[in-house]
Amino acid sequence: MxxxxxxxxxxxxxxxxxxxxxxxxxxxxxxxxxxxxxxxAFHADVSDVAAALAADGDPGFVLLDSRSTESWDQGHVPGAVHLPTALIPEQAEQLLDKSVPVVTYCWGPGCNGATRAALALAQLGFQVKEMLGGFEYWAREGFAYETWEGPARKDADPLTAPIDADDCGC
Known part of the structure; x- marks a missing residue:
């Protein structure tokens, strides 16, 4: 070999x-x-996305929530752009810049909505990655999110993120 x-x-x-x-x-x-x-090249994890968004300046990508309006209202990542997958073909080119990579997310690992959104964007000529874990792991890792009622945050789930450290060390 x-x-x-x-x-x-x-x-x-x-x-x-x-x-x-x-x-x-x-x-x-x-x-x-x-x-x-x-x-x-195709995936980013929740912790890396959170770190990039928390750093000063432009993270170098747009975070896109591909879920329904009802799901968005229940909770979404602050600063994300809301564009349901079904609307990508008709609205993506008006909302997004093809020179800026897009990171998609949906509910969580049991949902392929972010994958379908990434495919639709790639077919339109966008550079794209998928955020592994989706909104579920964003919330489970203890990162702040927004709801229709305002900001929210849950304690980190010890099975998904270290309790007394800034990162998991991986």
């Missing part, structure tokens, strides 16, 4: 019954680097 070969090398089972984790062998280091590098 060459350094650029992306074919996984089968792992030799160490017991009569193959380890379920290694039943399908890990990819080669080169294939893994390509895959994970590509993943980072």
């Amino acid at each position: 060459t350094a650029t070969d992306t074919t996984p090398t089968p792992a030799a089972p160490t017991t009569a019954t193959a380890n379920p984790v290694l039943r399908v062998a890990p990819a080669s280091p080169a294939a893994a680097a390509a895959y994970f590098g590509a993943s980072l």
Whole structure:
């Protein structure tokens, strides 16, 4: 196998019954680097988005909430642009600048709305990433959000964010 070969090398089972984790062998280091590098080109996590928005100055991207108006009213990231996925084809070019990357979000990891919004924007020629975890993890990690009633914030869920640290260290 060459350094650029992306074919996984089968792992030799160490017991009569193959380890379920290694039943399908890990990819080669080169294939893994390509895959994970590509993943980072398509995704941003909630903590990184929050840090970029909290820093002084322009974060270099627009954050786009692709949910319905009812969902937006329940809670959204401060400073986000609201553009439901169904309206992207007719309104994106009036609301967004194609020279500025867009980061999409929807409800959470169980929803593919942000993915559909990112696809619609990419098809229109926008540079786009998806915020992993969506609004659910924004709120679960303890970041401030806005509702129709005003600002809100919940304590960080200890299963999603460290309680006594600024970041998770990853």
